[in-house]
Amino acid sequence: MKTQGKESKHRILILGASGFLGNAIYRELCSYFKTFGTYNTSNIQLEKNKHFFQYNFEEDDVYEILDIVKPTIVISALRGDFASQFIAHKHIAEYVFSKKIKIIFLSSSNVFDAYSKYPSYEEDKTLSNSVYGHFKIKIENMLLRLPKNQVAILRLPMVFGKQSPRVQEIARNISENIPVEVFPNLIMNVTTDSKVILQIHYIINRNKSGIFHLGSTDLVHHDEFIKELTKSLGLKNAIYKQVYTTNDDRYLAVLPKYNLLPKDLQIISQEIITELEV
Numbered sequence: 001m002k003t004q005g006k007e008s009k010h011r012i013l014i015l016g017a018s019g020f021l022g023n024a025i026y027r028e029l030c031s032y033f034k035t036f037g038t039y040n041t042s043n044i045q046l047e048k049n050k051h052f053f054q055y056n057f058e059e060d061d062v063y064e065i066l067d068i069v070k071p072t073i074v075i076s077a078l079r080g081d082f083a084s085q086f087i088a089h090k091h092i093a094e095y096v097f098s099k100k101i102k103i104i105f106l107s108s109s110n111v112f113d114a115y116s117k118y119p120s121y122e123e124d125k126t127l128s129n130s131v132y133g134h135f136k137i138k139i140e141n142m143l144l145r146l147p148k149n150q151v152a153i154l155r156l157p158m159v160f161g162k163q164s165p166r167v168q169e170i171a172r173n174i175s176e177n178i179p180v181e182v183f184p185n186l187i188m189n190v191t192t193d194s195k196v197i198l199q200i201h202y203i204i205n206r207n208k209s210g211i212f213h214l215g216s217t218d219l220v221h222h223d224e225f226i227k228e229l230t231k232s233l234g235l236k237n238a239i240y241k242q243v244y245t246t247n248d249d250r251y252l253a254v255l256p257k258y259n260l261l262p263k264d265l266q267i268i269s270q271e272i273i274t275e276l277e278v
Helices: 020-029 044-048 062-069 082-099 131-143 165-175 193-205 222-232 269-275
Strands: 011-015 034-039 052-054 073-076 102-108 151-156 158-160 180-182 186-188 190-192 210-213 240-242 250-252
Touching (some): 011 062, 082 102, 102 131, 131 151, 158 193, 165 180, 186 222, 190 193, 222 240, 222 269
Parallel strands (some): 011 034, 102 151, 158 190, 180 240, 186 250
């Protein structure tokens, strides 16, 4: 049972609160905590909301917003230019350290994309071949130098949801007779925005820190999952383009092993298909 009084002691700042995941996190937390968010592009609705601040990390100084909000927890769901983001996170890390507050950073399974022979667990060494994965590793390493109890790193696999960019792109491609790319050799795990926001709420409530792998506890082949998802969404006449990046099966999965959340906060891939059924 959630207790309003107990939870509301936190002041939470979500960086990137107008994006798909950031906004879902904001909607989950705003009834329980004093929750603030940033948005980048002009949005009349958000401009009127006193809890939202316009913030372009390529131009604006994050200190101004931090000084106004005085958060006890910063959640980073930022997206965009990697070099500018890195500088912004450097400033955020300095603030977190000096004020003895906490940062929750949304990372990615791509921090392991150089390992293809097996799934990855929380304590595995990160290694990436992609620019995106390398960038996430740089921020992770910077944050892991902070005191342990001040950092939670949440590594996410592909995130699906009715409003998710991935699902919208699939629906758009099918409606325009554009082939949907599937990767038959890719073995992955998955999650939904609705599960991630509950997991974050739990991590805040229980004051958890460390590295969390928030993917499903089972593995799926990319092509099979996408085809099943398309069917459950009621999307007909899909054309699939099979993309083979390697001859062998390739893993890109972040499995939870050491920092396990309670059973009701874990997820299996079939639940995602069921949740998105029309």
